Each structure stands twice: as C-alpha cells, then as structure tokens.
Amino acid sequence: MASKFLMSAPVCLIENKGNQLYVCQEALRLLSEIRQPVVVVAIVGLYRTGKSYLMNKLAGKNSGFALGSTVQANTKGIWMWCVPYPERPNQTLVLLDTEGLGDVEKGDSQNDSWIFALAVLLSSTLVYNSMGTIDQMAMNQLHYVTELTECIKSKSSTRNDSNRLEDSADFVRFFPTFIWALRDFTLQLEINGHPITEDDYLENSLKLKKGDPRETELFNLPRKCIRTFFPTRKCFVFERPTKGKNLHKLEQMQESELDSDFVEQAALFCRYVYWTSKEKTIPGGHVVTGHLLAKLVETYVETIRSGQVPCMENAVLALAEIENTAAVNDAVARYEELMKQKAKLPTATVEELLRIHAECEKEALQVFMARAFKDESRQFQVQLMKTLDQKKEEYCHKNEQESTTLCWAVLTSLSQELENNIKKGIYSQPGGHQVFVDDLKKLEQRYQQEPKKGVKAESVLQQFLCDKEHVGRAILQSDQALTSKEKEMAEAEAKAEAAERERDLQKQQQAVLEQKMEDQQRSYELNLRQLEEKMVIERNKLLAEQQQMMESKLREQDAFLKEGFKKEADRLNGEVQKLKQQNETIRKPGFIGSALGFLADGVSAVLPGALGKAANAVGNFLRKIF
Template structure:
C-alpha cells in the first residue's frame, strides 16, 4: 500500500556539483515509499524569472521552493516536492523545480542542457518559464530544445538512432505536454486588429519561414522542435505580480497585496495543470510510480556520469528487470501473508487447503500483473507460478505434519488402556484375542470421535494398527480358546481389513493427487486469463500511444500544408504510414496468440511437470475473445 505523502518542504532530488550530478539518497527514499502513480510537473527557464513561485502555488503553499530576490540563482540542481494530488486520491503530485538556465556563474554551460533534458525525461508536464514576449531572443534562449536529440535516444540500435526530427514520433511516445508561461507580459493579444487567445499567440509565434538559407534554418529549427516534439502545448500569460521594489518580498506577501489580474492568472494556470496533467508513463504505456520514478532518475544520472546519452529503450529494459523482480517478490510476499491469515492447519481435506491457495494465488497474481511490465519472455510470470506451486506444496507438507502430530497425540490419549492391558498380559489368556480385537475397535471408535485431526487421520491410524499386527498375531497364536482353523480365519480377516484400509488410503492419495493436478490446471488457466486481460490493457495503451503519435503527425502535416510547406508535409507520409502499420500489427490476432503461446512455451520449458492440458484449445478460445 502507498504511504501518505508528508513533505513539509522540498528536498533536493538531483544535486548539481559543478560538472557532476548527484542523485540525493533522501529523495530516493521518499519516492521509494510512493507505490501509487505519480504526475510529475517540472518547470524550466532562465534564472530570476519566478519559476519557484508558480511551483509553490501548485503545491498549495506560499513558500517552499526558494524565491530568489537577487540576481543570483537560488535553486541548484533539481528540487522535488511530493504532495497529495488535488481531487485525485490515487495519485501523487511530484513537483520539480530546476535551477535557472543561463546563470553566468556556472562553470559549464553544458549543465543547462542536461538539466533541461532531465526535466523532459522525468516529467509528464513541462512548464517553460520566460519573461516577456515570444520573440527571436526568447527562441534563442530555448535552444536547449534543439539539442534534445543529442542528449536523448529512443533506441539503442545505431542504425535506428532516431536523430533529428525525422523520428520525432518516437519522442512523442514519452515526452511531456508543454506549457509556455510568459511572465511580466505587457503586449496586447491582438493580430491583424483582432483579439487572439494565448494559444493562438503561441501557435503564431511557432510558424515557420519559407526558404533554405542558413538564417531561415536557424529561425525554423527551435520552432520545428517544439511543434514536432510537443504536439500537446499550451500558453499562459502573466502580468507582473507587484511593483518591482516589492518583488523581493513576494514570498511573504498575501494574495490581497498582489495584482488581482496576476492572482487570477496564477489560479487559472494551476487549475489547468491540475485538470490536464496525466500520470507519468514510459514507452509502452506503463504507469510510473514513485519508486519507479526514483529508479528512472538514478538511471538517467548514472548514464550521464558514464559520459553516455540516456537511451529510453535500454533504460526501460533495465528497469523492467528490476521492477519485474520486485513484482515477483511483492506477489510472493502477498501470497504468504494471505495464506498465514487464512489457513488454519490442519485441514480436514486437501481440497480445503487448495481452495484457500487458489484465492491467495489469484490475489498474488493480480499484484504481480499490476507492477510487472515488458516481461516479454514470461520469465518472471513462470517463476511466480513455480514459486507459488512450491509454496503450496510446502503448506501441504506442513498440513500433513501438523495433522500427523495431532493424530499421534489423539492415539496416545485413547490407546492408554489398550497399551496397559498389553503390558499387563491381560490378553495372554484364553479368549484374549477377541478381547484385544474388541478393545482395538473401541479405541478406533474413540479415535474417530476426536475432532480436528486433519487429513492424516486414516493414514496415522493405519500405521498404528500395523504396528500392533505383531502383538495381535502373538496374542492370536497363544489363545488356547481358539482352534487352528479359527486362528487361520481370524488372521485372514485381519489381513483383509488391513488390505481394505490400505486401499482406502491409496484411494485418498489418488483423489488428493487428482485434486492437485486439477489445481495446477486451474492455476495455468488463471495465469492465461490474467495475461489475456493484461494484454488487452496493454494493447489499448499501445494503440492509444500510436494514435497520439499519428494524430500529432496528421495535425502537423495539415498545418504545414496550410502554410505551404509541401515538401515537409510529404516527408511525414512515410512516418504516418509506418504508424498505421504498427497499429494494424498490434490489433491482429497473431499478436495476441504469440504472447499467450509464449507463456505456454515458457511453462513447458521451466515447469515440465506442470499440467497444461488443452492449452491449444484454451489459447484459441482466449484469442477469439480478444
């Protein structure tokens, strides 16, 4: 279960030590306790542009992130504040305030590009904060966006290095939505004598120029990057919050002391962020939790330390291994926790234990499925099946052991008189064998009346009676009241009864074995069913992701055609067709059956004794229902 978020103030997530970034352990510990989905809002921009004020407003506070009141940049690295998400009890809002870009005191300007890239990689909503209008100077300051493809890769293959804008759709899979916040904005929102919205102002500022000259290419590049990388974008304008001489008191000022227009603009900004921000996801649509965000941050920073470019494909694959192992551990722990709560050993029949096992296994599998992702070879799911089957067998052994212990205790209690008579020689006299048999029957009746002996009741009794066979035979042979023929008949009867008892025990064992085989079949079908349901969810996420990229390309293509950029628009046709083909492949039945068959193959290889009868028919049935 997720712990409630109680962070009275922000803490440093990624510390900037000159030319080196360090992930702070305290922040990782905080994130590791958040097992619910996170919405990550990061803000970037030049220093002394009021970024921290907006982040404090999103946190619902007037202070927290440091507000610089001098020309010196206050925030170094990336600071984090985790707060409960307004009106979303199942999510946590993670706010990331980054150090100001363009600080002249920095020793290495390359750090700014990495800060920008890390904000993009970690966030689901990215706020770019700047002063004044969107002019060429503002675009020049946003040169970091043109360098993203040099600092982020989507694929590990060199032959598919997704460099440049040609494969921008791959970046759209995991890039955040984009908000441009224009501070101290003084212009009138008008164009050609008509009022326009903030969004129209932004889109007009992002229009491209025609031509192939170097100057035109420089003009178009940041605009293309914003348009292609961030198809979902929004613009907000803000008046100056107060007069210049009071700005350094902003943190201590009440809202009533601020410009009313600014207060309203800040409120609208926060509402929009709250309403529209989505959970952070990674390629494939898997939702990021706090603990997974911690792993992402550490993976990115470690990669930068090695002098390498973060590659989403590699990061996701490496995270999947760790996350799937954690999912396996969580599921196993949940199974044991539930079994310890529900099982009262011994059970009277093995089916009772198997029924409880089935309930606990189902919930454990749900825990695994909720956290695991990209378990493409089904290695971890099969390992869970194997582990829970072994745990089940351990409980079966404990069940038998506990039952045997109670049965022997019951026998000791009810057989005391019989044992005393044997020691005293009561049965070593004429008619003694009949008395011994009668006393043994009475003892068995008293034994059967003893409650809560468990599944080993008959097996333990059989063993006890077998141990008394030699005693019975000796008493029979010494009984002078019986003829030889009577002795032969009595011995034959005893053997027949022993054989019948043994047959009953063997029958019970066969029934128990059949029940365990049936339980394995049930387990296998349940795993296939839950895998099918997970496939359906992942398919929907994947198709939505594909549609998102396709929509962005179609929208951009339409805009390019409208502005007369035929060549650029034609270039997008190939990407659009490729996206359509990928969507068709994901929707085709072979895609589903291959995944389901993958589980069957993995089970056969890893658990050769595991029952999987009727697998082909079951997979066909599940595939048809997809």
C-alpha cells in the same frame, strides 16, 4: 486513501556541483516513500526569469523555492517539493524547479542541456518560462529543445541519424505536455487587428518560414522540434507582477500588493496545471509512483555521470526489473497473509486446502498483475507460479504434519486400555485373540468417530494397525482355544484386512495426486486467463496511445500543408503510416498469443513434471482462445 506524505519545504533532488550532477540521497529516500501515483510538473528557462515564483504558487505557498533577487542564478541543480495534489487525494504533486539556463558564470552549455533533458524525462508537464515575447531571440534561447535527440535516446538500438525528427513517436511516448509561460508580456494579443488567444499567439509564433534553406534552418529547427516533440501545447502570458523596485521583495509581498492582472493570470495558470496535468506514465500507460520516479532519477543521473546518453527504453526495462521483482514479492506476501487467515490446519480434506489455496492464489495473482509491467518473457509470472506452487506444497506438508500429530495423540489416548491389557497378559489367555480383535475394532470405531483429525486420519490408523499386527499374530499363535486350522483362517483374514486397508490407502494417495494435478491445471489456466485479460487492457491502452499520437501528427501535417511545407507534411505522413502499421500488428491475435505462449513455455521449463496432461490442456486452452 489520501496521501499522508508532506514536505514542509523543497529539498535538492539533483545537485549541480562543478558542472557534475549528483543525486541527493535524502531527497531520493523521501521520494521513494511515495507509493502513490505522481504528477510531475517541472519548470525550465533562463536564470532570473521568475520560475521559482510560479512553482511556489503551484505548491500553494508564497515562499519555498528560492526566488533570488540578484543577477546571480539562485537555484542550483534541480529542487523538489512534494505536496498533496489539490482535490486528488490518491495522487501526489511533485514540483521540480530547475537551475536557470544560460548562467554566464557557469560557462558550460552541455550542463544546461542535461538539466533541460532531465526536466523533460522526469516530468509529465513541462513549463518553459521566458521573458517578453516569442521572437527569434526567445527561440534561439530555446536551442536546448533542438538538442534533445543528442541528449536522449529513445531506444538502445537507435542510430545517430542526422535527421533529428525521424521516429519522433518514440520520443513523444515519453515526453510531457508543454506550457510556455511568457513573463512581463506587454504586447496586445492581436494579429492584423483581430484579437487572438494566448494559444493562437504561440501557434502563430511556431509557424515555419520559407526561403533559402541555409538561411531558414536556424529559424525553423526549434519550431519544428517543439511542434514535433510536444504535440500538446499551451501558452500563458503574465504582466509584470509589481514595480521593478519591489521585485526583490516578491516573496514577502501579499497578493493585494501585486498587480491584479498578474494575480489573476497566475491563478489561471495554477488552475490549468491542476486540472490538466496527468500522472507520470511510461509507454504502455504504466503509472509511475514516487518510488519508481526515484529509480528513474537515479538511473538517468548515473547514466549522464558515466558519460553516456540516457536511454528511455533501457530506463524502463531497468524499472520493470525492479517493479516486477517487487510485484512477485507483494503477491507472495499477500498469498501468505490470506493463507494464515483462511487455512485452519489441519483441514478435513486435501480438497478443502486446495480450495483455500486457489482463492488465495487468485487474489495474489491479481496483486501481481496490477503492479507488473513489461514482463515480456513472462519470467516473473512463471517465478510467481513456481513460488506459489512451492508454498502450496509446504502448506500441504504442514497440513499433513498437523494431522499426523493430532491423529497419533487421539490413538495414544484411545489405546491406553488396549496397551495395558497387552502388558497385563489379558489377551494371552485361551480365547484372548478374539477379545484382542474385538477391542481393536472398538478402538478403530471410536477413532473414526473422533472429529477434525485431518488428512492423515486413515494413513495414521493404517500404521497403528500395522504396528499391532505382530502383537496380534503372537496372541493368535499362543491362543490354546483355537485349532491350527482356525489360526490359519484367522491369520489369512487379518492379512486380507491389512491388504484391503493398504489398497484403500493407495487409492486415497492416488486421489490426492490427481487433485493436486487438477489444481495445477486450474492454476495454469487461471494464469493464462488473467494474463490474457491484462494483455487486452495493455493492448487497448497502447492503441489509445497510438491513436492520440496519430491524431496529433495529422493535425501538424494539416498545419504544415496549409503553411506550404509539403516536405514536413510528407515526413509526418510517413510517421502516421508507420503508426498505422504498428496498430495492425498490435491488433493481430499474435500480440496476445505470443505472451500466452511465453507463459506456457516458461511453465514447461520450470515445472517440467507438472500435470501429466497439462501440456495438452495448455495447448487446447490456447487453441480455444486463438
């Protein structure tokens, strides 16, 4: 379904006031309304470098994000513009224009570092915008990338290690792709007289320098960080858009008034971003919606304001808690919606109601599985199972009530003549007992012929007949046409029939219990199968993610070796080996088996009386799989 969400202009998402960051609640509300997957493109760079112009072009507009035409930084904090994604009707493009870094009037480099870190944490594509060429000054201005591990923690247990590049894979899982946009670029793209591409220029600029470690550390560190944290990189160069005296009018100028090369370069940039930018995801491949992105914004900014370092793992766990709760609610709502559509009460049998329940439960479970993530202890899945089991019992109870009401209405209607005869004393005459018995049997036959009485038909009839036993005994004892022996035989026969009806009723009740137990076993096995399917998909996504990281690290390792930096190559080799070990663990049956085990344990704890033979069934099911 195409997105109906549309913002006519950008709004401030994160306000920077007095060097303190605040989330703007109205922007957060707008973002929360987006239930589609989002592609988040953020732009960062020094102030007065034309960042906002590129973001307006990505929005398909000439104006929107403030361009500013003075030496003062114009954008404060982080501004957001959500627009329909070109040719992707099921996604929304979220553009984030950040406050210019290095504003001399601000006088707080830490505040700039938080802005940069937030852009990295929130985006799926990060654009770094700078002026001129990639020289040492440009690298020095990009010192924020070297501070990322000081502003961001990948895991709550991460130590403050002096080696900032250790375990970079944990960061790469979260980090966006990287585009370097070079503005007012005037050099020829060539090396040693040979033409090169923009990407070649970037990669050549990222090469390390040998020499005295103390002298080369400042030179190499930002380059190593970019190569390590952003394995997917792209470069675009832009000529000056127009003559200097017209720059302040850029927002009002038509494309025909701008330099044609600049217009073409901007168009190529936009097409590349549109074609290659991916949905914002979190580790494991779970896609982020606008609703979830709003929660991430809130979590990260609150953490920064509290004086702590944002932890990506903690943020994901907080998201999972919110999303899994919503997944349970969505699944239950879907179950109730389907049951209202399909369950026409009273049903003829309990088996029919359980069949409808099973169909609705299966679809509800699919709703849950599609949205839930990182439910590692299976807490939320067990909660859903318990809730749906309770809902099933409520429907069974309501089904019985509906049937009971209907059956008594039928019996009341059919027994009017019988009741009138009792009141008139018709059966109190000699031979009246046999007439009473015959009339009662006729009533029973007519009752049995009535359709759609539901699951309580027999039990209600049994209660009705029990209620009439004392009337029958009174009529029997007063019947002067019968001898004492005949009365004893008639009473014994009536008791035998009542006992037989009671046995039949108990058998029916036992059959219902067994059907419910079988349904619970079916439910458990359904949950186990769907969990296994989900775990297989998640394992494959994780392995693909790991493989992509390994390939990028192997490419960098090979490049470092060619450049003669064996120490850096060895460091990357260590990370590759660690990823391989993780892959071996992921491929083991226990990766899935432990999740199924958690589910079985959770069910046993929450529903201890379920199934009778369920424990063996669940155990046998797990053994069958593994």
